[in-house]
Amino acid sequence: MKNQNFSSFLTNSKSNISDVAILMKNISKRFPNVIANDNVTFEARTGEIHALLGENGAGKTTLMNILYGMYQPDKGEIYLWGRKVKIRSPRDAIRLGIGMVHQHFKLIASLSVAENLALGLRNIGILLPVYKVKRFVENFSRKYELEIYPDAKIWQLSAGERQRVEILKALVHGARILILDEPTTVLTPLERDKLFTMLRRMRNDGCSIIFITHKLKEVFLISDRVTILRKGKVVATLDTRSTNPEELAKLMIGQALPRLNNISDTKSYERREVLRVKDLYVLNDRGLLAVKGVSFSIHSGEIFGVAGISGNGQRELAEAIVGLRAVKSGQIVIEGEDVTNFPPRKILRKGVAYIPEDRIKVGIVPDMSIEENVILRSYWQRPFSGRVFLNFSFLNEWTTKLIQEYNVMTPNTKIPVKLLSGGNMQKVILARELSLHPRLLIAVYPTYGLDVSATQYVHSLFLKHKEQGNAILIVSEDPEEILALCDRVAVMFNGSFLDIKSAKNLSVKELQLMMAGIKI
Amino acid sequence: MRIFNYYIKIERRSVTTPQLNALIPFVSVLISLLIAAAVFAFQGIDPLTAYKAIFIKSFGTIKGITHIISKLIPLLLCGVGLIISFRSNLSNIGAEGQIIIGALAATWIALYALPSVSPSIVIPCMFFLGFLAGGAWATIPAILRIKFNVNEVISTLMMNYIAFKITEYLIYGPWKGESTWGFPQTDLFPESVWLPMIPGTYIHYPTLVLALSAAVLSEVLISRTKLGYELRVFGLSPDAAKYAGISFLKVSVIAMFLSGGLAGLAGVGEIAGIHHRLRYPWAISSGYGYTAIIVAWLSRLNCLAAIPASFMLAGLLVGGDAIQVTLRLPVNVVYIFNGLILLCVTGGEILTKYRVRILRKVS
Numbered sequence: 072m073k074n075q076n077f078s079s080f081l082t083n084s085k086s087n088i089s090d091v092a093i094l095m096k097n098i099s100k101r102f103p104n105v106i107a108n109d110n111v112t113f114e115a116r117t118g119e120i121h122a123l124l125g126e127n128g129a130g131k132t133t134l135m136n137i138l139y140g141m142y143q144p145d146k147g148e149i150y151l152w153g154r155k156v157k158i159r160s161p162r163d164a165i166r167l168g169i170g171m172v173h174q175h176f177k178l179i180a181s182l183s184v185a186e187n188l189a190l191g192l193r194n195i196g197i198l199l200p201v202y203k204v205k206r207f208v209e210n211f212s213r214k215y216e217l218e219i220y221p222d223a224k225i226w227q228l229s230a231g232e233r234q235r236v237e238i239l240k241a242l243v244h245g246a247r248i249l250i251l252d253e254p255t256t257v258l259t260p261l262e263r264d265k266l267f268t269m270l271r272r273m274r275n276d277g278c279s280i281i282f283i284t285h286k287l288k289e290v291f292l293i294s295d296r297v298t299i300l301r302k303g304k305v306v307a308t309l310d311t312r313s314t315n316p317e318e319l320a321k322l323m324i325g326q327a328l329p330r331l332n333n334i335s336d337t338k339s340y341e342r343r344e345v346l347r348v349k350d351l352y353v354l355n356d357r358g359l360l361a362v363k364g365v366s367f368s369i370h371s372g373e374i375f376g377v378a379g380i381s382g383n384g385q386r387e388l389a390e391a392i393v394g395l396r397a398v399k400s401g402q403i404v405i406e407g408e409d410v411t412n413f414p415p416r417k418i419l420r421k422g423v424a425y426i427p428e429d430r431i432k433v434g435i436v437p438d439m440s441i442e443e444n445v446i447l448r449s450y451w452q453r454p455f456s457g458r459v460f461l462n463f464s465f466l467n468e469w470t471t472k473l474i475q476e477y478n479v480m481t482p483n484t485k486i487p488v489k490l491l492s493g494g495n496m497q498k499v500i501l502a503r504e505l506s507l508h509p510r511l512l513i514a515v516y517p518t519y520g521l522d523v524s525a526t527q528y529v530h531s532l533f534l535k536h537k538e539q540g541n542a543i544l545i546v547s548e549d550p551e552e553i554l555a556l557c558d559r560v561a562v563m564f565n566g567s568f569l570d571i572k573s574a575k576n577l578s579v580k581e582l583q584l585m586m587a588g589i590k591i
Numbered sequence: 592m593r594i595f596n597y598y599i600k601i602e603r604r605s606v607t608t609p610q611l612n613a614l615i616p617f618v619s620v621l622i623s624l625l626i627a628a629a630v631f632a633f634q635g636i637d638p639l640t641a642y643k644a645i646f647i648k649s650f651g652t653i654k655g656i657t658h659i660i661s662k663l664i665p666l667l668l669c670g671v672g673l674i675i676s677f678r679s680n681l682s683n684i685g686a687e688g689q690i691i692i693g694a695l696a697a698t699w700i701a702l703y704a705l706p707s708v709s710p711s712i713v714i715p716c717m718f719f720l721g722f723l724a725g726g727a728w729a730t731i732p733a734i735l736r737i738k739f740n741v742n743e744v745i746s747t748l749m750m751n752y753i754a755f756k757i758t759e760y761l762i763y764g765p766w767k768g769e770s771t772w773g774f775p776q777t778d779l780f781p782e783s784v785w786l787p788m789i790p791g792t793y794i795h796y797p798t799l800v801l802a803l804s805a806a807v808l809s810e811v812l813i814s815r816t817k818l819g820y821e822l823r824v825f826g827l828s829p830d831a832a833k834y835a836g837i838s839f840l841k842v843s844v845i846a847m848f849l850s851g852g853l854a855g856l857a858g859v860g861e862i863a864g865i866h867h868r869l870r871y872p873w874a875i876s877s878g879y880g881y882t883a884i885i886v887a888w889l890s891r892l893n894c895l896a897a898i899p900a901s902f903m904l905a906g907l908l909v910g911g912d913a914i915q916v917t918l919r920l921p922v923n924v925v926y927i928f929n930g931l932i933l934l935c936v937t938g939g940e941i942l943t944k945y946r947v948r949i950l951r952k953v954s
Contacts, residue, residue, distance in 0.1 A: 159598065159950065395833060416836025425834070433830045436823075443820065447835045456817050463815070 091153065092117045092248055092279040093138065098147035100133055107133040108144070109303040115248075115296075117152075120270060120280045122294035122311070124287070124323055126522035127494045128480075130303040131283045135250045139171040140164040151248075170241020171250040174257075176233050178225045184208065184236050185221035188243050204243065211239060215269050231262030235269070249273065250281045255289060256520060259380050259548075260583065267293050285323075285522040287316045299323050324524050342370045344407075345511050345542040346392070351401035353384070353391045361387035363566035364401075369511070374533065374543045376557030376574065378550065379586055381516070384566040385546040386428050389515050392544075393425040394418040405511065419448060424509035426500055426517050428546075430493075434500045437489035441481060442470045444488050445503045477502040478528070494525040501529065505536060512536060515546040530556055550582040564588045598950040604943070612943060616889050619939035620903070623931040630927055636918055644917045645910030655909060661793035661865075662905035665690065665857035665879040667802040670886030670897045671809050672853030676729075678813060678892050679846035680826035681736070683729060685747030686854040687880025688754035691872050692728040693721035693855025694862040695758060698766070698869040701780040710783045717784070717859050718801070725855015726848035728754070733847035737840045743847075751880070755872040762869055777869040786864035795864030798856070803898070805853055810894035822846050854880060878926075882908065885933045888940075907932070 093115045100108040107130045115121040125131045136142050138149065140158040149156055151167055158164050164171070178187050189204045208221040217235050225233060234254060241249055251270075255263045270280055270293060282294060290297050291311060299306040299322045306322045347368040355361035361384040369375045377385050390396035392403055394415040403411045405421045419425075427433040435444050446455045446466065454465050470484040479498045481491060488496060497517070504512065514533070518526040533543055533556060547553050553560055554574055562569040562585040569585055581591055628638035649655045669686040676683035697717040705713050732750065735741035759775070768778035786795035813819040825832040825842045832839070861875055862868075869875075886904050890896035911925030 160600065414836060415833065419836060427834065429830075432828065433834050436828045436831045438827050439823070447824065447831065450820055450835075451817060459816050459818075461815060461817060461820055 090116050092151065093281075094150040094153075095134065095138060096148045096150065098134065098137060098144045098149075100130075100137060100142060100144050106303050108137070111147075111300070111303070111305050113298055113305065114308070115279050115281055117247075117279055118274055118277045119295040120274050120282055120293055122290045122297040123281055123283045123300065124285065124290055124297055124319065125300035126285055126323060126524060127520075128302075128492050129300040129323075131300055132252055134300070135171065135252065135281065135283060138164070139169060139250060165244045165246070168245055168247040169250065170238075170244060170246030170248070172234060172237040172241065172252065172254060174252045176237055178233060178236060178240075180226040181224065183222050183224050184219055184228075184239075187225060187236065188221075188240055192243065207243060208239065211242060215272055217269065229262070230257040231259065231265065234258070234262075234266065238269070247277070248279045248281070250283070252283045253285070253520075254282070255284070255286070261587075287319050287323075287523070290319060291316065301325060320523065342372060344368050345371050345405065346544070347402075347404040348388075348392070349402040349404070351388070351391060351403065352399040353387045353396060354399055355384075355387050360399075361566055362391065365563075365566075365568055367561060367568065367571060369542045369544060371510070371540050371542055372537060373559065374537050374545060374557045376553040376560040377544065377546045377563050378553045378560055378582060379546075379548065379563035381548055383563045385563050386515060388563070389425070389428075389513050389544070389546055392418075393423055393513055395425075419507075422508075422510035424448075424504035424507050424512045426497075426504055426512070426514040428515040428519075430496055430500060431489075435488045435496060438487050440485045441474065441479070441488055441491075441499060442466045442484045444499055445470050445473055445506075448503060449507060473502040473506060474499075494521050497521060497525070497529070501532065505532065510541050512541065512543045513546075514543065516548070517545065518547075518549075518552060526552075548586070550579045550586065553582065554579060562586055600948045600950060601945050602948060604946050612891060615939045615942050616891065616936055619935040620889075620932055622939075623928075623935035626935070627928050627931050630924065630931075634920065634924070636920070641914055641918060644913050645907070648913030648917070649906045649910040655906075657789075657792035657794060658909045658912075659902060659905045660799065661795075662879075662908050663901045664795070664798050664802050664860055664864075665876070666883050666886050666901040666905055667897060668798075668805060668857035668860070669854045669880055669883030670890065670901050671802075671806050671894050672850040673883055673887040674890065674892050674894050674897060675809055675813065675822070675853075676846050676850035677887055678826045679822040679842060680829070681733065681843060681846055681850075682744045683732075683747050683847060683850050684744060684884060685729060685732065685750050685851070685880070686857075686883050687876055687878065688747075688751035689725040689729050689851040689854035690858035690861070690876045690880050691751075691754040691758055692851075693725040693858025694869065694875055695754075695761070695858075696720040696724035696855065697859040697862050698777060698780075701784050701863065702766070702777060706781070713784045714786065714797070714863070717863055718856060721855040721859035722852040723855070725858060726850075726852030729847040729851020729854070730844050733843040734840070737843050758869065758872045762871070766869060768868070775871070780863065780867045784863065785867055786860065788864070793865060795860055798860030798864055801856055801860070805856070806894045806898055809849075809853075813894065818845065854883075882929060885929060885936065888933070889936050904929075904932075 091114055093113070095111065095113045098108050098111045111130070111134055113134060123131045123135070133142065137144050138158065140160045140163050143159070149158060156167060158167065185201045185204045185208060188208065189201050192204070205221040208219060211217065212219050217239065219232065219235055219239065225236065228236065234257065238249065254266060258266060274280055284290065294311045296308060297311050297314070297319065298308040299319065301323060349366050351362055351365045352360060353362035365388060367375070377388065379385055387396055391398050394413050394417070398411050401411070402409060405418065405423060408421065410418055410421060431437055436447065449455055450461065454462060456462055467484060474481060474484065477498045479495050479502070481495065488499060491499065518529050521529065533545070537543055545553070545556060554577060557574045559571060560574050560577060560582065561571045562582070564586070565588070569588065569590055584591060624642070631638040631641040649659055669690065673683055673686060697720070700713060700717045700720055705716060728750065729747070732741070732743045732746035735746050736743045762775040762777060766777045768776055770778055786797055788795050813822065821837045821842050824835060825837055825839065829839070857879065858875070866875060882904055886897055886901045889904070890900040907928060908925070911928060914920050914924065915922055
């Protein structure tokens with residue numbers, strides 16, 4: 072109510088109009104089965120970084136897709152710099168000075184930076200468009216310290232560089248309003264800091280930047296104001312300086328987060344060695360050594376963390392352990408048996424579950440139903456199937472039980488998994504893998520892209536699983552996650568372990584340094 | 592895209608209803624008929640007359656319907672086989688050759704292996720060996736694909752030509768009949784092993800029963816069994832199949848074996864039911880193996896839907912024969928016809944995932 076009065080005041084009074092870059096008034100958008108935006112009023116000023124905070128499925132991206140013309144709102148109005156506009160397509164949005172950088176980049180990998188930028192540019196003429204763009208890139212690159220070379224091909228660039236090209240693309244098209252959808256998920260900490268510096272400069276030049284995120288830390292690092300969405304509704308708009316993480320978490324989730332307690336010395340079962348890896352060498356997809364002589368062991372009742380910036384061999388290490396990637400040399404011993412280069416199913420039968428890094432490509436079959444996905448790793452056994460047929464009546468019962476237990480949000484058990492949100496997909500994978508009662512769980516980036524409460528939930532599941540006397544190996548690039556969960560931490564850098572340390576004696580700072588390759 | 596005062600917008604559909612799934616192929620066929628009308632007009636023939644000839648001679652009379660059912664038999668068998676391979680993401684386009692190999696096996700049984708044995712043994716043996724031979728023939732590209740990463744589109748297609756040439760070698764050489772006045776064909780099969788027909792028609796009903804049961808059993812196999820589950824997982828996501836511990840070699844070999852085996856049965860049916868002797872390959876099959884690709888896509892890879900789909904395609908083949916005779920059009924017009932249908936059906940596929948909206952521009 073308060074919001075609504077405020078906004079109507081804004082549209083009526085002339086003095087403040089230039090200040091408000093965007094006003095989205097009483098926006099509603101409904102999808103089949105769900106209301107994505109429910110009477111949302113959102114406002115961002117000229118020259119501010121405005122964080123849009125909310126959990127997965129809170130309606131942040133939908134709201135911004137409406138602003139960018141990807142969707143039409145069912146109800147509501149949009150004003151830019153005080154003028155009412157109708158945005159029918161991204162082309163309209165670009166013309167009006169709005170740019171958006173999506174989570175998944177939309178660049179053509181085989182073309183150069185300048186060629187990508189020249190694509191779709193109007194008013195550039197037929198002659199030498201790429202040449203003209205090049206000068207522009209060089210200017211901007213100098214101004215914002217982008218370090219982007221116009222002749223570089225997109226496929227040669229890192230995720231962070233590609234993102235900067237996306238931002239440049241928006242600027243080339245004349246954007247005064249820039250929307251960034253969870254821009255830090257693909258970035259290393261160093262690249263993130265670089266992005267933030269760039270955004271601050273753009274703000275000081277008078278751009279309005281909308282920063283979609285579910286990470287509280289980033290709100291405080293970068294934003295001037297923050298709007299919190301919960302279940303499609305605006306909960307509050309606050310000055311970042313006048314609030315604190317606890318208050319934001321409470322607003323975002325609707326309640327305070329429960330605390331985790333990691334009991335590291337447990338008793339009731341005997342400690343035995345579940346996994347031993349000895350002097351392991353593994354190649355990556357390009358045939359280069361990705362894992363170079365790694366040795367460690369994990370015991371029952373222990374969570375072992377492999378920390379590191381992604382791309383340092385963690386994925387290959389995990390894949391080798393579960394049998395999805397050939398071991399070049401070295402040994403993998405599970406529960407006392409040498410399983411080096413065993414086929415994946417044999418390793419699975421030894422009681423090893425696996426949460427892969429790439430959920431959609433590996434972890435699930437997107438076009439199959441939830442029922443058929445929860446049996447992906449056990450379908451050949453009773454009671455899931457008999458000699459010939461799958462046991463569908465049992466499947467229905469089993470899946471219904473799992474989706475209740477793991478709180479998967481879905482209308483029924485028959486819908487294709489691709490229709491679920493990322494968090495719910497991950498819950499389906501977790502439910503499946505944990506229901507195998509694995510003695511060893513290998514989890515690669517298990518909370519990647521999950522919001523605060525889903526992450527918390529996954530962590531509590533892991534701790535419970537450990538307390539039952541099982542072993543877990545977690546690969547993560549989040550130092551806080553590692554330290555909250557693990558008993559021992561190995562830092563992986565350039566294919567080998569820099570060190571293995573007890574998590575108790577490590578600080579986030581120290582772990583970050585080690586992840587950057589500095590031994591302490 | 593903007594045309595005059597209208598915006599054309601392509602949007603992803605959030606839901607696809609079953610009605611839409613049924614409607615889109617139907618409308619696609621209608622559109623292809625419209626385009627074909629232009630082809631007829633270009634040939635100087637009134638499209639209405641042409642369609643009248645096509646539909647009355649095929650769907651319009653009892654005799655036409657019996658012709659359709661007789662042509663439905665090989666189309667359904669091959670179509671169901673192709674569905675099994677397509678759902679395992681194996682692009683088998685070698686059904687034409689697999690038909691021929693099945694026909695060769697049947698000829699060998701009827702003329703050489705069991706020449707004077709009771710038909711109650713010979714006929715089952717023909718079908719059994721035809722199935723095995725067609726299946727084994729199709730297994731070769733599956734093994735090449737998994738072991739040596741050979742694209743199965745090319746290998747299955749090329750193996751068709753090998754099958755044709757083997758047949759030609761046999762009918763010109765060792766299997767050339769003694770009572771054929773020098774024509775390149777084998778002797779007639781003993782009349783006792785000709786497949787029984789429904790009197791007054793060309794419907795060799797044992798093969799029809801086989802085809803219908805193959806459709807039902809294959810659908811059960813794909814959607815209800817462990818093996819079918821493995822085929823589907825492999826077809827939809829090889830990475831997930833590896834993660835589930837599914838053997839690529841096993842699924843590919845089984846899928847291609849069943850696929851080729853069913854085409855082999857179609858070959859047995861044609862040779863023992865219609866021709867009763869081995870002849871030129873194109874005389875035996877006349878493109879059923881390729882037309883069956885349209886059946887498979889038209890039925891959206893559902894084995895039960897392949898029954899009406901093959902009925903429709905068989906109808907168009909019969910209608911095509913009719914326009915050849917009554918309008919004296921070349922047979923290639925029939926092929927243009929079939930090509931247009933395939934083009935429209937595969938093109939219409941995208942509309943199940945996207946919708947096109949035309950918005951009036953308000954400036």
